[in-house]
Amino acid sequence: MSVKAIAFDFDGTLINSGLDKGIHIMCAVWNAFFENNLTSYIHTDNVNIDVERMLEAYIKYPGAPRFQQLNALMNSLLHNNPVSFKEDDLSSLPGEVRKKYTSVKNSYNRTYSGLNNTAAELHWKPFPSVKGVLSELSRSFDLFIASGVTEDIIWDDLERHNFDVSLFKGVYGGNAKGGSDKADLLKKIKSYGYSEVLFTADSNRDLLYAQSAGTSFFRIKEDEDFVRLKNTLKKGVREKGKTLPDEQSPWGYSEGELVFFFEKTKEAIETLILPDSDYEYVNICNLIHS
DSSP: OOSEEEEEOTBTTTEEOTTHHHHHHHHHHHHHHHHTTOGGGSOTTOHHHHHHHHHHHHTTSTTSOHHHHHHHHHHHHHHSOOOOOOTTOOTTSOHHHHHTHHHHHHHHHHHHHHHHHHHHHHTOEEOTTHHHHHHHHTTTSEEEEEEEEEHHHHHHHHHHTTOOGGGEEEEEEEOTTSOOOHHHHHHHHHTTOOSEEEEEESSHHHHHHHHHHTOEEEEOOSTHHHHHHHHHHHHOOOBTTBSSOOOOOOOOOOHHHHHHHHHHHHHHIIIIISTTOOOOHHHHHHHHTO
């Protein structure tokens, strides 16, 4: 056992999933309302309104558990209030929506999972430098995966992309109900007795998880960040009693990224989800990458 550990998020970190998941989430929420005949609460004649509201909620919860994201986007559609409500208190929902909440949740979960699975097959690949960097880091650190994705999906993707799973001391994912908290996974890794743990991930929410668990944090946005991670660890840092890098500055989406979210979600809803449309996961995933 090494005295220090590095935990990696999966989608968006080891796997380059781009901005896809945000669009998948918004499409899945809107489609759940549509499928459950809750069209009086969405704007089928002007989806711009709905996309704007869902995007306002999504950017507050990137990297959060999927049903926390669902509840935030639902609240934004229903009340123009982009804050997630708790599942044990549905009192803020209109009666008709409250009665159909479980059905909406199941519809959303099915569509979101379907889009993610399709994108993983067609478009998502490991960052080019990932495997080489993992191999090098495993000589000096214990490596883990700590992800909100369920473990069965992680293991399938590790096999699909030919990762050397022997490099990881543990692969920890979320629970099937979507309520996982990566902070708990990081605390579990810390409990093994490491002097320091570094969480390497891609979202502001992941930074909050690291802070909650008391670990250091390193942000991944593009392939070059893996080379930067390797070089930083090789050089070594000493700051505030830590020898691992710790990037504590939060960040937001760029204007270009926000426009991309909006335009691709709007196009997917208008052309693929509205009545008499050819709604297939592959079409949405290809549209995002067109």
